[in-house]
Amino acid sequence: MPFLQRLCQLLYESRIGTAIRESDNAFPIIESIHVLGITLLVGTIAMLDLRMLGVTLRQVPVTRIARAVLPLTWSGFVVMFISGFLLFWSEAAKNYTNPAFRVKLVLLILAGINPLIFHTGVYRRAKEWELAAVAPWRARIAAIASLTLWSGIIVAGRAIAYFDRHS
């Protein structure tokens, strides 16, 4: 058995993993919190992305929107990450072989790399373009990547349960 699969099996069989799985209400409650966290994360980062694409709030400087939404985005991320890990804990052995889960993890890594490139790249010179109605192409690509990746993460996340049911 590969190392990662053994790790998943250990988590799955651990006391906490089993307790979440066997409780009547724990999973749906954590899942609802997970959905709320995702809404907070994606809803707020989407506003920054849509601003850079020139879809909304064109007259507000980009850095001002970033300062307003990023603390909310990070709060959403923390909620999503903790609740997501608890969900994974309770069904790790099943998730390991679930194709939707694997796709979701890859998309999450890409969604993490994207802002690293953005913040160390074109955003460092944001003072030069923050007033423009439409951001420069490097920023627009980051925005499109962010919207696409997070949409994919939501779709893949929703699909995890469907693969569980149909396999």
Added chain:
Amino acid sequence: MHFLFAALGHSALGRYMQTSVWGFAVVEAIHLLAIAVLGGSVLIIDLRLLGVILRKETTRALSRDLGRLLLGSLAVLILTGITMVSEEALKCYYSPAFRWKMALLGASVLFYFTLHRRSLIQADQHALTIWSRITAIISMSLWLGVGVAGRAIGFL
């Protein structure tokens, strides 16, 4: 009302949704994406009304732009919502969670177009009042309630 739900369940859309394996999953994913956009716009408008973020921007300009996103995503939500209801129309009709959701949705939309709108207009003319803050909190609670009730449809 019962007749409408029964008709929706027996429509071509309903029959397609009942037999398709991935139909519901796809429509639900779009519904979730639209929830994120609606949630984001509500949150930013109401946090501005609370005076927490973007204080330098006028509420009028913010709500004009974000209001379009809000109503656009609401349209997507209603269309995908009707599609999902068609899969199990009568079950929704009798579900208390679904009825709560529709009542809260009606209240949210009504509130948005009336008292909330008035607060947004007044917020630019006067300093933020206790009323504008209460409006923002009611608005966020109502929309959150719609989401929570929606989540409960699958459980109750």
